[in-house]
Amino acid sequence: MRSEDLDEEDLQIERGELDPLEEYLFYPKGVLNVLDLCFRNKKTARPRGKRSPKFSMAEVFTLMDFLFHRSPYVELKVRKRLIGPREMPLKRKIFIKHFLGDAKYNAAKAARMAGYSPRSAKQIAYKIKQT
Numbered sequence: 001m002r003s004e005d006l007d008e009e010d011l012q013i014e015r016g017e018l019d020p021l022e023e024y025l026f027y028p029k030g031v032l033n034v035l036d037l038c039f040r041n042k043k044t045a046r047p048r049g050k051r052s053p054k055f056s057m058a059e060v061f062t063l064m065d066f067l068f069h070r071s072p073y074v075e076l077k078v079r080k081r082l083i084g085p086r087e088m089p090l091k092r093k094i095f096i097k098h099f100l101g102d103a104k105y106n107a108a109k110a111a112r113m114a115g116y117s118p119r120s121a122k123q124i125a126y127k128i129k130q131t
Helices: 008-015 028-040 057-068 090-100 107-114 118-130
Strands: none
Touching: 008 028, 028 057, 090 107, 090 118, 107 118
């Protein structure tokens, strides 16, 4: 298909200015834009430097084929990890018990009674209270 055959909407899609009306769907240019934003973001959790994954030419062509010539029969499912609720550590439970009971809302005293280091009880109590 030549660029002369494209109408205004097609040109916007090609420039990455227009995405499908369905929510959470992107055209290939939109996918590349999102990947570029993720790649440039310093806070995105991904392997960096020498730990980055290496791709063979066959894998690159497969990705390109999937992005630009996607079959309607191929579906990628994103698996979400279900993280169970973590139980509070024993010392923290004891801290809360003493904080609400014997220490009468004195956080440093409750931290010492719970078994935390007396030298750093004040800092530990502050951290626990912030969480």
